[in-house]
Amino acid sequence: MINLEDIGLKFLHYFDPENAHGLSIQALKLGLAPLHGGPVTSPRLTTSIGGIALANPVGLAAGYDKNAQALSPLSKAGFSFLEVGAATPLPQAGNPKPRLFRLLQDHAVINRFGFNNQGIEAIARRLAQTSTSIPRGLNLGANKDSADRANDFGDVLNVAAPHIDFATVNISSPNTEKLRDLQGKAALEDLLGRIKATNAKLVRPIPIFLKIAPDLTDAEIQDIADLALACRTVCDHLHQHDIGPRRATLF
Ligand SMILES: Cc1cc2nc3c(=O)[nH]c(=O)nc-3n(C[C@H](O)[C@H](O)[C@H](O)COP(=O)(O)O)c2cc1C
Structure with a gap:
């Protein structure tokens, strides 16, 4: 039997x-999309991450609703939380097109967007105007041309913080040149120190997650975990799944 989802997917595959x-x-x-009505849940699915109570362990990852345009409908799609962004301080166009490629056999895509987004002012405005019944967070990014990328993360956090329940420092993306350099020990120590200071000064500090690349060596992961522990409070390793990016709750 063909369902509405299959028809929708077939239709979308006519387009780039x-x-x-x-x-x-x-x-x-x-x-126009069939929605569940709220988060899927049962007593076996409820969980808590970084102090945030969740109806189930599945949330929407960053990169789908980059500009926070569909928060209301997405909060009725079954997810327990939404992560919008990545948002950078200034709007930016991202990499030249084409930059998203279907891998049909693998039911997957390759993404080389490069943090295309409308900038934190526009995104924060939408977040402020839309309340959701499930937690929502923001993926923090840095502008490609920024003279001080570490500073960009704090700037974005400052603007969005009143309207979000958590934020993610995203240094996992291979699509912004040298962004992953921030995963190096000295750079990461500086970045985490600055984010922690920015968060502490907020009227309502929020849980901050760190998103790192999935292809680091064990030694690199150990260094990052040591730094996260040194810089903080809680450090839960959250493996989304075997090949997904890894996250640590920082503070
Ligand atoms: C089109 C697209 C855009 C993405 N944009 C971002 C982004 O802006 N920030 C980010 O941290 N991750 C981004 N990601 C990565 C996803 O958030 C997620 O970590 C990744 O897809 C792995 O999860 P999966 O294996 O469940 O797909 C993007 C992924 C895709 C496919």
């Missing part, structure tokens, strides 16, 4: 992947 992505956001906004 990035246009299909945009169309799916429009469909959500127009109420």
